[in-house]
Amino acid sequence: CVSVGIGLNEKVLAKHINTDSISELNGYSITVFPSPEVGRNRVYERSGGQLWTVTSQGLAEFRDGTWRSYPIAEIARLANGVAPVATPPIPIQVIKQSRVLILLPDQLVEFNTETPDAPRLIVLQSASQTRLEKFLGMTVARDNSLWISGARGLEHVAGPVRNLKPTDDWQEFLAPQVLQAENFQQPLQDMDASGITCVADSPASELRLVVHFDGQNWTSQSVGTQKIRGAW
Numbered sequence: 001c002v003s004v005g006i007g008l009n010e011k012v013l014a015k016h017i018n019t020d021s022i023s024e025l026n027g028y029s030i031t032v033f034p035s036p037e038v039g040r041n042r043v044y045e046r047s048g049g050q051l052w053t054v055t056s057q058g059l060a061e062f063r064d065g066t067w068r069s070y071p072i073a074e075i076a077r078l079a080n081g082v083a084p085v086a087t088p089p090i091p092i093q094v095i096k097q098s099r100v101l102i103l104l105p106d107q108l109v110e111f112n113t114e115t116p117d118a119p120r121l122i123v124l125q126s127a128s129q130t131r132l133e134k135f136l137g138m139t140v141a142r143d144n145s146l147w148i149s150g151a152r153g154l155e156h157v158a159g160p161v162r163n164l165k166p167t168d169d170w171q172e173f174l175a176p177q178v179l180q181a182e183n184f185q186q187p188l189q190d191m192d193a194s195g196i197t198c199v200a201d202s203p204a205s206e207l208r209l210v211v212h213f214d215g216q217n218w219t220s221q222s223v224g225t226q227k228i229r230g231a232w
Contacts, residue, residue, distance in 0.1 A: 003089065007045035015043060015053075017085055022051075036060040036067045039084035046094045054090045056082075059100060059111060070119055072111065074104055091138050093146075095162045101146075105134045108148065110164065124164050130155060131174055137198070139187045149184035149198050154213060175200075179218050181209050186230040197232050 002017040012025040020038050024031045035043075041054035051062035056079040058072035079087045093101040098113040101124075108125040125148075127134050132150025139147050144159035153174040157164065175181055181200040188197050195214035202209055202222070210231040211220045223231075 002040050002085070003042045005042040005044055007043075007051075008047065008049075011045070013043040013045060013051075015039065015041070033062075034067070036062075036069065037084050039087065040089045041092075042089065044092060044094045046097055048097065050094075050097060052092065052094050052100055054092060054102075056084045056087065059092075059102070061113070070111070070113065072102075072121065074107075074109070074121070075102070078104070093138065093140055093161065099162065101138070101161065101164075103135050103138045103148065105136070108135065108138070122166070124166055124168070125157075125170060130170070131172055136183060137185045137187050139189060139196075141189045142193050147187050147189070147196055149187040149196075151183055153184060154187065154196060154198075173213060175211070175213075175218055179211070179220055180204060181211050181218075181220050184211060188230065188232045190232075199228055199231050 001014040003015045005013045007013045014023045015035055020035045021032050022035045022043055036055050043051055043053045045051050053060055054075060057076050059070045060067045075090060091103040095101055100111045102109050102111055106127045107123050110122045110124055112120045112122065132152050132155060134151050135148055137149040140161055141147060144161055146157050146161050148155050155170045155172045157168050157170045180202060182203050183201040184198040186199050190197065195212055198211045200209045200211045206225050207222050208226060208228055209220045209222055211218065
């Protein structure tokens with residue numbers, strides 16, 4: 001397995017590093033169906049059995065037993081000349097049946113296929129408008145708001161995510177220099193919704209850090225050189 005995601009009814013969806021297939025575990029048995037390509041990007045399930053994933057050329061939607069590809073130049077540029085299995089994963093959030101949030105290093109965009117023959121790409125936020133430098137991860141909070149992690153910290157926008165607009169006000173939370181942490185990834189909200197936990201890099205060494213932000217204060221804990229991908 002190279003990536004794992006949670007589908008509807010707590011099903012587990014796994015992609016593989018050496019085969020273009022997806023395995024679905026429902027708790028009792030495993031069903032295997034085709035993947036649009038080999039790659040590290042997770043598979044996301046929406047109501048009605050609709051699946052979405054990122055490919056080297058854009059997005060792919062699985063519906064009625066077949067994959068439909070949507071070319072997106074901004075994604076293709078990131079994967080240009082890089083094998084799909086080596087391309088860094090691109091975070092997405094399926095916010096409605098035909099609307100997907102895509103977090104690119106330089107911008108947050110919404111991909112809208114409500115008119116299938118004329119899909120639209122809407123820029124909601126640009127990294128150049130922030131002090132985060134670049135975007136690395138995102139998560140939808142329990143109040144349906146959105147958190148983005150970047151090179152220098154976090155930013156937050158009130159929900160609901162399905163109503164995000166380019167004119168929304170974002171609040172930035174930059175990590176203090178004394179924290180000695182950068183490149184905040186895989187943000188996850190605490191179970192009690194009291195804060196956000198990320199994985200980060202130490203700028204002075206090869207150490208990996210678990211960083212917690214409670215809305216006001218930052219704390220960190222080293223996990224050595226282990227290449228952990230997430231923490232909570």
